Structures are given as structure tokens and as C-alpha cells.
Amino acid sequence: MSARRLTARLVGLTEQHPYTAAVRAHAGFELTNSDDADVVVLAVPLADRPAAVEQTVKAGKHTVVHGVLAEDPDQAAELAALAQNQGTVCLPDYHVRFQPAVRAARAAVAAGRVGLPWNVQGDLISSDTAAKPASLAVHAIDTVRALTGLPVRTVRRTDAGSVLLLLLTHDHGVTSTLAVGHAPGAATHRYRISGSHGMLDVDASKPAWAGGASMAGLLTELHTAVVTDRPAELSLDDAVAAQRVLTDVRTAEGSTA
Amino acid sequence: MESSSGYDRPVGVLVVGTGAIAELHLAAVHAHPGATLAGVADLVPVRAAAAARAHGGVPWDTDLATALARPGVDAVIACPPNDAHAEVGLAVAAAGKHLLIEKPLATTVDDADRLVAAFADHGLTLTAAHTHRHYDYARAVHAAIADGTVGRPRLIRLSVLGGWIWPDWRAWVLDPARSGGHELHNGVHLLDLVTWWMGDDPVRVYARGRKQTAAELEIHDYLELVVEFAGGGVAVCEMSRGHRPATLGYRDVLVVGDGGSYAIPWDGAAATLFGEAGTALLPVAESDGFATQLDAWLTAIRGGPDPMPATDAARAVVLAVAARESIATGAPVEVMAA
Numbered sequence: 001m002s003a004r005r006l007t008a009r010l011v012g013l014t015e016q017h018p019y020t021a022a023v024r025a026h027a028g029f030e031l032t033n034s035d036d037a038d039v040v041v042l043a044v045p046l047a048d049r050p051a052a053v054e055q056t057v058k059a060g061k062h063t064v065v066h067g068v069l070a071e072d073p074d075q076a077a078e079l080a081a082l083a084q085n086q087g088t089v090c091l092p093d094y095h096v097r098f099q100p101a102v103r104a105a106r107a108a109v110a111a112g113r114v115g116l117p118w119n120v121q122g123d124l125i126s127s128d129t130a131a132k133p134a135s136l137a138v139h140a141i142d143t144v145r146a147l148t149g150l151p152v153r154t155v156r157r158t159d160a161g162s163v164l165l166l167l168l169t170h171d172h173g174v175t176s177t178l179a180v181g182h183a184p185g186a187a188t189h190r191y192r193i194s195g196s197h198g199m200l201d202v203d204a205s206k207p208a209w210a211g212g213a214s215m216a217g218l219l220t221e222l223h224t225a226v227v228t229d230r231p232a233e234l235s236l237d238d239a240v241a242a243q244r245v246l247t248d249v250r251t252a253e254g255s256t257a
Numbered sequence: 258m259e260s261s262s263g264y265d266r267p268v269g270v271l272v273v274g275t276g277a278i279a280e281l282h283l284a285a286v287h288a289h290p291g292a293t294l295a296g297v298a299d300l301v302p303v304r305a306a307a308a309a310r311a312h313g314g315v316p317w318d319t320d321l322a323t324a325l326a327r328p329g330v331d332a333v334i335a336c337p338p339n340d341a342h343a344e345v346g347l348a349v350a351a352a353g354k355h356l357l358i359e360k361p362l363a364t365t366v367d368d369a370d371r372l373v374a375a376f377a378d379h380g381l382t383l384t385a386a387h388t389h390r391h392y393d394y395a396r397a398v399h400a401a402i403a404d405g406t407v408g409r410p411r412l413i414r415l416s417v418l419g420g421w422i423w424p425d426w427r428a429w430v431l432d433p434a435r436s437g438g439h440e441l442h443n444g445v446h447l448l449d450l451v452t453w454w455m456g457d458d459p460v461r462v463y464a465r466g467r468k469q470t471a472a473e474l475e476i477h478d479y480l481e482l483v484v485e486f487a488g489g490g491v492a493v494c495e496m497s498r499g500h501r502p503a504t505l506g507y508r509d510v511l512v513v514g515d516g517g518s519y520a521i522p523w524d525g526a527a528a529t530l531f532g533e534a535g536t537a538l539l540p541v542a543e544s545d546g547f548a549t550q551l552d553a554w555l556t557a558i559r560g561g562p563d564p565m566p567a568t569d570a571a572r573a574v575v576l577a578v579a580a581r582e583s584i585a586t587g588a589p590v591e592v593m594a595a
């Protein structure tokens with residue numbers, strides 16, 4: 001960890017929110033209420049979000065955005081482009097890809113330990129019955145993209161109420177299937193990657209300390225990108241890509257289905 | 258549960274098609290006090306004769322009509338390859354015998370309907386061997402849904418994954434004309450189970466298939482079968498013989514309802530053995546589904562409840578045929594509620 005601490009301002013996050021604890025616990029950050037903060041973590045209602053993102057990015061802040069950037073994916077894409085031009089480090093809060101079991105799985109897949117992947121199955125079933133399946137879905141979609149390194153080409157959706165089922169296709173004939181939603185008492189979060197030479201079962205609800213670690217991982221990615229000037233492994237473009245999978249089948253990263 | 262044991266005279270059973278799976282049915286017959294083996298038949302004389310000798314020297318035949326006419330034959334357990342089910346089944350109905358036929362009930366929807374009608378017309382019991390319904394895990398899932406544990410099921414996931422492909426190119430299962438394809442061959446097991454569990458009418462099937470073991474396969478060794486139900490629930494079935502490692506044996510169930518969830522994760526039905534040769538799963542001892550299935554069939558023959566109505570088996574054929582079509586066209590297929 002670099003010695004340089006970044007000041008971070010949290011907007012819209014309660015004291016109880018896990019991100020608040022994660023920022024507080026992270027050696028690379030120092031909480032502030034000042035407008036001079038290096039980093040802004042935005043968790044504002046969707047209606048206010050595009051303006052908030054625009055203002056923060058234009059102010060030259062490094063930013064973490066909770067949720068989609070804007071309801072309209074085209075507007076979201078404009079905001080992502082704005083961030084790109086501004087040269088600041090702006091990330092969606094896709095922390096699952098930094099979850100310790102997922103991180104190990106990404107390394108294993110990239111090292112060929114299951115051979116050529118041909119299918120991913122994922123389940124993200126939350127016990128929070130207020131959670132919107134679509135809001136959970138972007139995390140699962142991002143995780144599949146991170147695990148395989150492959151964009152989503154086509155989407156088939158089945159809405160079963162408290163559960164949303166997504167059948168995706170990627171390049172090279174790779175398919176994935178994601179079930180996202182909620183049920184009282186549920187805590188299922190897992191990914192299974194089938195490959196030409198093996199299969200990898202990843203329980204993303206383990207180990208017990210992993211929830212905090214995934215957010216810490218995202219914060220470390222942000223911190224490293226800011227202090228070393230190397231690009232972060234994800235950007236607001238990833239938020240737009242995941243959103244398009246849900247909102248616009250035809251333009252899902254070049255989909256024709 | 259009502260049982261068929263305790264009756265005066267055991268049901269005389271003729272076993273037709275004495276291949277691999279017939280051995281499990283024969284073992285169940287021998288273990289059941291309410292059944293007795295009356296004979297065996299197979300198109301291949303050496304198989305019929307060997308089976309007869311191995312099973313107490315019962316009469317054997319290669320001609321089905323002759324076998325059916327033998328004294329003491331009340332009912333038939335038929336285990337020929339899938340494409341012979343319709344012909345054998347219709348002959349059994351015509352001879353006035355009850356039938357436990359291996360799955361799939363038939364390889365076409367028309368044949369399945371013909372069989373259902375033929376047995377209904379004669380007032381005979383027709384049961385397809387959807388053996389999974391008698392396995393402990395399947396009964397546990399059904400009970401958990403029926404007793405309201407999960408509320409209204411919204412998602413059911415059932416994955417049965419293996420890497421064991423049929424031995425070589427002579428295997429009839431690899432020939433879609435004989436097996437109906439993997440959708441009919443093994444897909445029906447899962448399609449029937451999730452429909453039984455969901456307790457609702459299927460309305461749409463969307464499926465994806467792969468030829469993972471060899472590009473030259475004419476069947477899909479990996480199937481992903483998505484069934485949508487009238488009440489808005491959805492099921493995802495994965496059936497694979499195309500996974501690696503080849504020794505893989507993996508079964509996983511997840512049910513998510515609006516009132517809770519229920520899971521039998523792949524490692525949830527096994528102990529872990531840390532041995533000198535490495536770490537391995539030690540599956541729990543499960544009860545014998547073939548024995549339970551036989552008992553249920555004998556009970557139905559004797560007028561008791563029929564836990565596997567022939568119409569359910571015909572519905573599984575409809576779903577499997579729809580899945581095959583969906584894979585071929587890439588589009589969802591509407592199915593009429595059975």
C-alpha cells in the first residue's frame with residue numbers, strides 16, 4: 001500500500017452502510033466532509049444520480065458510483081465518456097469481482113485451470129427482500145465478464161417476480177446463465193465455470209469475512225489507480241455494459257439477438 | 258404410504274429387454290414379496306437366455322407375443338431402447354397386461370399419446386420409470402415445496418452433471434433416431450421432476466445444447482433446459498455427460514420461492530474423505546429408488562394411488578420434444594398445458 005492517503009467524501013451513505021466501514025478501515029483513505037476530497041463515493045437516488053455524477057466528474061474527483069449511472073443507458077454512456085475524457089478514476093461499485101473467492105477463480109480461469117471455459121452458471125439470491133433483481137443483476141453480469149474476460153453478446157430474460165433469469169451468450173460459443181433475486185433467509189451467491197478440462201465451483205458467500213474484503217479490494221483498485229496512474233481494471237464503461245444487458249437487448253455490447 | 262405387499266398372490270412380471278437397466282428392475286422384483294418373475298424376453302437370444310439362467314431359470318423368449326402369452330404373466334417391465342417403447346408398449350396393452358416402461362414413455366408425442374390411450378381404454382396401469390421421482394433428494398424437494406417451506410416457488414434449478422459418455426459409437430443412445438436425442442433420453446427425467454416440484458403447468462420451453470465431448474456427436478451431451486410455467490415460475494435444468502473430469506458426478510438443487518429457499522447443494526449430500534489417494538466425496542447412502550418405484554407401480558396395479566400417472570410421462574415427452582426443437586431453432590417453443 002502506498003503511503004499516500006486519499007481523502008474520501010461519502011455522499012448518501014449511512015454510517016451503517018458496509019462501504020462506510022470499508023472506507024473507514026482502509027489504510028489508503030481518510031474520510032472527510034470537505035468539498036476538497038480526492039475521492040467521492042456516490043450513493044444517491046437514481047433521479048439525482050446523472051447530475052451528481054456529472055458534477056463530481058467535472059470537478060475532477062475520482063469517483064465510485066453505486067447503481068447505474070442514469071436510467072437511460074445512452075445518458076449513462078455519455079457520463080462514462082465524460083469520465084474517460086476527464087482522466088479521473090471512476091468506478092462502478094462492482095465489488096464482487098474483488099471478492100476473495102472470485103479473485104482466486106479469475107486467476108485460475110486465466111491460468112487455464114479449467115481449460116477453455118464454455119459455460120458459467122451464477123446465482124445471486126439475497127435475503128434482502130427489498131433488493132431489486134435488476135440491481136443485483138449488474139453485479140452478477142460484471143462478475144461473469146470478469147471471470148471469462150468476455151463481453152455479453154445476446155440476452156434472454158425471464159422475469160419470475162422475485163427472481164430474474166438471464167441467459168447470456170458471449171464470444172466463442174460461451175454461454176452463461178444468471179439467476180438473481182431474493183428470498184427471505186436466502187444467502188446464495190455462487191458461480192460455476194465449466195471448461196474443456198475441468199469445472200470450478202465458486203462460493204462467493206465464503207469465507208465469512210469476504211463481504212468486507214470485496215469492498216476493500218475495490219477501494220484498493222481505486223487507490224492504486226490514483227496513486228500510480230495505472231488504469232483501473234474497470235471503469236464506468238463497465239457499468240454501461242452491464243446496464244445494457246438489462247435494458248437493451250439489441251445493443252448489449254453488439255448483440256444482434 | 259400404501260404398499261402392495263401383503264396380497265395373496267404375487268404379481269407375475271415379465272421383463273422385456275434384458276440389458277443394463279433391466280438388472281436393477283430384476284433385483285427389485287426379487288426383493289419384493291408382492292412380485293414374482295414370470296419370464297424374460299429379449300430380441301437377442303443369448304441375452305434372453307443368459308438373463309433367464311441368471312434369474313432362477315425362468316422361461317425366456319425372443320418373440321414378445323409368445324412371452325406375453327405365457328401363463329403367470331400379469332404385468333410387464335419393459336426396458337428396450339427408447340425407439341422400441343411404443344411398439345412393445347402397444348403389444349403389452351393389446352395383451353391386456355399392466356406395464357412399467359422405461360423412460361422416455363415414447364420418442365414422439367403421438368406415440369406417447371397412443372400409449373396413454375391404449376392403456377386407459379383397457380383399464381390397465383401404465384407407468385413410466387421416472388425413477389428420479391423415487392429418489393430421496395427428489396422426494397425431499399417435493400415435500401419442502403408442498404409443505405410451504407419456500408412459499409410460491411419462483412425459480413427451480415436442477416443440475417445433474419457428469420463426464421461419462423456412452424462407451425463407443427455403437428451405443429444406441431448416441432443415435433438420435435433410436436434414443437430421441439439426449440433431450441428425450443435423460444432430459445425427460447429433469448423436465449418431469451421440475452414440473453412435478455413446481456406443481457404448475459409448463460407453458461414455454463427454451464433450451465440450449467452443446468456437443469462437448471466430440472464435435473461429431475449427433476446428440477447434445479450438455480443440455481440446458483429452461484421451462485416457464487403458467488404461474489410465472491421458471492426452472493433451469495442442466496443435464497450433462499460432457500463435463501470434465503470424466504469421473505464427475507454432480508447433482509445440485511436450488512429452489513427459490515417468495516417465502517424462502519431450499520437447497521441441496523452438490524456437496525450437501527456427501528461426507529468428505531481425506532485419503533492417501535487424495536480428497537474424495539463419500540455420498541450418503543440413499544434408499545433404492547427402483548424398489549420404491551416397483552412398489553408404487555404394484556400398488557397402482559392393485560387399485561391404489563398412482564404417483565406417476567402416464568399423462569405426466571407424456572407431458573415430459575412433450576417438453577423434451579419442445580426442447581429439441583428449441584435447440585434446433587434457437588427460439589422458445591410454446592407448449593400446451595397438459
Ligand SMILES: NC(=O)c1ccc[n+]([C@@H]2O[C@H](COP(=O)([O-])OP(=O)(O)OC[C@H]3O[C@@H](n4cnc5c(N)ncnc54)[C@H](O)[C@@H]3O)[C@@H](O)[C@H]2O)c1
Nearest residue numbers: 274275276277278299300301336337338339341359360388
Ligand atoms: N430409469 C433410469 O434411470 C434409466 C437408466 C438407464 C436407462 N434407462 C432406460 O432403460 C432402457 C434400456 O436401457 P439400457 O441402458 O438397459 O439399454 P441396453 O442396450 O443395455 O439394453 C436394451 C436391451 O433391449 C434389447 N432389445 C432391443 N430391442 C428390443 C425389442 N424390440 N424387444 C425386446 N428387447 C429388445 C436389447 O437386445 C438389449 O438387451 C432405455 O429405455 C433407457 O432409456 C432408464
